[in-house]
Amino acid sequence: MTRPDQARLDAQMDFLAEADRLKGVVRASRVLRGERFENSAEHSWHVALYALTLAEHAPKGCDTGRVIAMLLIHDLVEIDAGDAPVFGDHDAAALSAREQAAAERLFGLLPADQATRFRALWDEFEANETVEARFAKSLDRFVPPNLNLASGGGSWVDYGVDWDRFETGIGPRIAHGAPGLWDWLAPRARAFFERMAGR
Amino acid sequence: MTRPDQARLDAQMDFLAEADRLKGVVRASRVLRGERFENSAEHSWHVALYALTLAEHAPKGCDTGRVIAMLLIHDLVEIDAGDAPVFGDHDAAALSAREQAAAERLFGLLPADQATRFRALWDEFEANETVEARFAKSLDRFVPPNLNLASGGGSWVDYGVDWDRFETGIGPRIAHGAPGLWDWLAPRARAFFERMAGR
Numbered sequence: 001m002t003r004p005d006q007a008r009l010d011a012q013m014d015f016l017a018e019a020d021r022l023k024g025v026v027r028a029s030r031v032l033r034g035e036r037f038e039n040s041a042e043h044s045w046h047v048a049l050y051a052l053t054l055a056e057h058a059p060k061g062c063d064t065g066r067v068i069a070m071l072l073i074h075d076l077v078e079i080d081a082g083d084a085p086v087f088g089d090h091d092a093a094a095l096s097a098r099e100q101a102a103a104e105r106l107f108g109l110l111p112a113d114q115a116t117r118f119r120a121l122w123d124e125f126e127a128n129e130t131v132e133a134r135f136a137k138s139l140d141r142f143v144p145p146n147l148n149l150a151s152g153g154g155s156w157v158d159y160g161v162d163w164d165r166f167e168t169g170i171g172p173r174i175a176h177g178a179p180g181l182w183d184w185l186a187p188r189a190r191a192f193f194e195r196m197a198g199r
Numbered sequence: 200m201t202r203p204d205q206a207r208l209d210a211q212m213d214f215l216a217e218a219d220r221l222k223g224v225v226r227a228s229r230v231l232r233g234e235r236f237e238n239s240a241e242h243s244w245h246v247a248l249y250a251l252t253l254a255e256h257a258p259k260g261c262d263t264g265r266v267i268a269m270l271l272i273h274d275l276v277e278i279d280a281g282d283a284p285v286f287g288d289h290d291a292a293a294l295s296a297r298e299q300a301a302a303e304r305l306f307g308l309l310p311a312d313q314a315t316r317f318r319a320l321w322d323e324f325e326a327n328e329t330v331e332a333r334f335a336k337s338l339d340r341f342v343p344p345n346l347n348l349a350s351g352g353g354s355w356v357d358y359g360v361d362w363d364r365f366e367t368g369i370g371p372r373i374a375h376g377a378p379g380l381w382d383w384l385a386p387r388a389r390a391f392f393e394r395m396a397g398r
Binding site: 017021039046054056146 | 211220251255313345346
């Protein structure tokens with residue numbers, strides 16, 4: 001190993017210190033069987049572990065390493081822009097503008113060449129077109145319903161979501177990059193909503 | 200994508216549901232400038248992001264993807280065995296036995312072939328011999344001092360650690376796989392300990 005360029009390493013360490021703040025961004029999902037709300041840092045770990053564990057269910061030709069890299073950085077913009085719960089009401093244009101500005105500032109802490117690479121990876125995730133972005137985005141949508149099932153409904157109860165809204169709003173977003181995972185989840189979620197409605 | 204084997208996917212989902220419990224394992228480090236203690240799930244995310252960001256400082260021939268995979272699973276055993284703070288007193292043999300049993304149970308939730316692969320990756324990390332394991336282990340030791348510096352001393356203050364103990368106990372463990380990162384950290388940590396001792 002050659003001695004690292006100090007200015008370069010300084011910039012990388014500034015970025016990593018700022019990233020610590022993702023641990024303070026609170027999401028709508030609950031963890032530990034409903035004990036408390038999840039933060040975006042632990043979510044990022046969990047969804048990256050999903051990618052590692054479920055790699056065989058990705059579409060053909062998918063590079064798991066790139067999926068995991070995307071998932072490690074996918075929520076960093078929330079440090080400035082906040083988390084937007086999937087069932088909440090948002091001004092989509094305003095949120096997108098906040099996230100673009102956040103990406104500019106946060107990835108801009110890195111050395112220029114690396115800033116460009118990380119930003120391109122985040123843009124690719126957001127665009128949801130490449131095979132890796134599609135699998136990553138689908139996993140990002142697949143994890144919270146499983147937390148909801150493990151915690152008595154979680155954000156579904158908080159936001160008054162029913163099966164139709166879940167199937168229409170979330171189903172296609174999971175199936176887009178991970179149809180087999182949607183097939184696994186759908187009957188479990190449906191049974192939960194039916195039990196909830198039946199009472 | 201072919202339709203996934205349902206028993207196989209069931210096992211993987213059991214593993215991922217159990218992994219959620221890592222969010223409840225509390226570490227000795229503080230996050231958010233000292234606001235609260237860190238949990239092992241958000242730590243696992245942060246150290247994986249370190250690996251992604253600092254990959255260029257790894258020893259030659261190091262496969263970053265393997266480093267990140269190791270770091271995503273490196274602390275799962277703490278779900279059963281608990282976190283052992285680096286400056287605390289431990290019965291090393293008893294801790295190791297608890298961690299081995301935890302690895303057996305947790306990775307054993309996965310389909311057999313995958314259980315073997317994940318277990319081998321964790322064993323490799325623990326053995327600290329391959330270039331990937333050495334870089335991963337060094338990063339795992341490199342992150343907490345940086346959190347301590349950002350939070351007024353953190354676990355150094357709690358455990359009454361001084362520069363000599365830090366340099367002797369932690370320095371070689373960081374330098375083993377990431378000498379350039381130890382060179383970056385050492386003067387910053389030393390200056391902190393000197394300020395603390397000088398008052």
